[in-house]
Amino acid sequence: MKELGKINQLPINRFTDNGAYLMLSDQTEVLIPKRYLGGTEKEGDILEVFVYTDSEDRPVAVTDRPLALLDQFAVLEVKEVTGIGAFLDWGLEKDLLLPNSEMHQKVSKGDKVLVMVCIDHKTNRLLGVSKYEDFILSDTSIFEVGQEVDALVFDKTDLGFKALINGFYEGLIYGNETFKPLEAGDKVRAFVKKVREDGKIDLQLTPIGRQKFEEGAAAILEILEKNAFLPLNDKSKPEVIQETLAMSKKQFKQCIGQLYKKKKIIIKEDGIYLV
CATH class of the missing domain: 2.40.50.140 (Nucleic acid-binding proteins)
Incomplete structure (x- = not known):
């Protein structure tokens, strides 16, 4: 059954007291239970359903969506x-x-x-x-340093966090470069820091180079535009900066330096003010 484990568009073939039978590509039928029907359907209507097997291993169609489809x-x-x-x-x-x-x-x-x-x-x-x-792809030649990727955090190690990159590649986010809480299941935007010879990829959560500081400065400016004040300055403790802005003190100082040079902020002893 090629529909198993996938989202399918299937026509209603006939109705029964228990629901409706949908026609599969091999001309067999699969039941969609009555509780998944709205009551206004008619024969021939196309329903979008997920097909799997019930507790008795019988094929069944449902309108619910699983967290992952076949081969995901x-x-x-x-x-x-x-x-x-x-x-x-x-x-x-x-x-x-x-x-x-x-x-x-x-x-x-x-x-x-x-x-x-x-x-x-x-x-x-x-x-x-x-x-x-068994499913991870090893040819990482398609990746470049600084490239933005989608990362799914799935494990914590002594070095940091393992992450699945773009669905089929393995990467590592180092714990000492992580400035916000992470746990298995988190989906984050990440950037390629290094492509290793063994096919593994080092990631970081902040952009590489100039883009990193431009985005950080934009985030600080957005906070100031809402509140006109941020109780941080270049003497603030690294852990306070990390908790407030999810960035290192080094990045923070470079970001506010950019904003100060552009005369968008005023830095005082109690914090930063929007000009």
Whole structure:
């Protein structure tokens, strides 16, 4: 069934007391339960549905949207751990099974785990696979230093935070360069700091070079335009600057230096004022 695990546009073939049957591409049918119908549908109408299997492994169509489709990554929370594996919350009535055989490492209830949604071709069921290395692409030649990317934080290490880049590449955000709280499941804008020979990518959350300070200055100016005052200056403690602006003291000083030279701010002992 090529519709399994995907969002599909399917026509209503017929109605029953339990809902409606939608026509699949192989001319078989899949049931959409009555609770997912609005009551005004008619035969031939096209419905946008997600197709997976219910608790009895029967194909079923729903209008709910999972957190990840087939062949997509997502960071999902562990709801329950059993003898056969862990059950993950992926936004549907039936949880996604992460079998013991497909675990990257053991998990506990409440953990957030990076998984790829796959099909078990023996049972024709969707399942999660947390052995993410099997799906990571190693050719990182398409990336350049300073390039902006989408990053999905999925693990914390002694060095910092592992992140999935643009869906299929692995990167690392160093902890000592992180100026705002991060946790598994966070989606952040990041910038390529270094492309390593082993295919791994170092990331940072602030732009590279001049753009970094221009964006920082713009953020400070936006705060001042709202409040006309910011209780920080070049003598403020680094941790206070980090908590307030999510940037290092070095970046902060360079940003306010730019704004001061452009005569957009006044720096006093109690803080910064908008001109």
